[in-house]
Amino acid sequence: MLNLAGTVLAAGAIATVAFDMFGQSISPWLGFANLAPVPLANQVIGVFFGQGFLPGAHMLHYLAGLVFYPLGWLLVAEPLRRRVLPQLPWLAGAVAYGVGLWIFALYIMAHLIAGNPPFLGFTGITWVALVGHVIFAVVAAAVFRIRGVGRD
Template identity: 70%
Template sequence: MMMTPTDRIAVGPLMLPSLSLRTLWTMIVAGSVATVAFDFFGQALSPMLGFANLAPVPLATQSWQVLFGEAYAPGGHLMHYVAGLVAYPLGWMLLARPIAERVAPQLHWFVAATAYGVLLWVFALYIMAHLVAGNPAFLGFTGITWVALVGHVLFAWVAAAVDVARRP
């Protein structure tokens, strides 16, 4: 389903969604539903199936401590939810989807979302967990590493599906 030209603005070679109430609402809905799916999978379903339990808030709290000099659990919650509700859905809507549409216009959104989920995983477990918080890269490739991969891809699928469903 393609957007009409009036629903997008050209920024260089990319066609981005226009800044509108609908775009902002899509971002919030996509981020909310995707964050619930991520947390449900990583903190309930995965441990129930005998796999690792994701702990995004403690990791975000570690990052907060490195960035601001003190461990502050509310700051970790804030970072987790701002990433899930705003940053990651915006990354899909303003970067991943437009780039995928430009580079490979015939590529199904599901494939592009899978690649975006892997990039989110690299960002979370290499950049944030390793470079910022000082943990081993990809948390040492333990069980949590692979649950985090599935969780981030699931996040991207859900956020992208909401975005696609809400396109005019």
């Protein structure tokens, strides 16, 4: 069990670094939008508690990346792929999971909860967020596969 928890945290940590590096370094360096997951998390906190709390927003971002999103792959997306579409390669499943994370982040969290336009108005940040969430999912899934967790 400790080995599994370590793998979840490793997958989440490596994937979160990849997400943040892409969204906050590589994308702006290439002239595209800069991802801002912590301000979005702060908006969500503000909706629930009446005002934002930046330390809590950082914690929410890291808990999602380190624990909840990797567990979503391990406990929901990957078992679903294996049962419903076993012929679908894990990489395609991971890309689909990344798109699902993007929908969750930019429609459910950013729009339905925080009150922003759906998908943040389909501006530059929308597409950088799509790529970032797909990168996250592929990296996390790859770590699980390398560690032999949740494989076919």
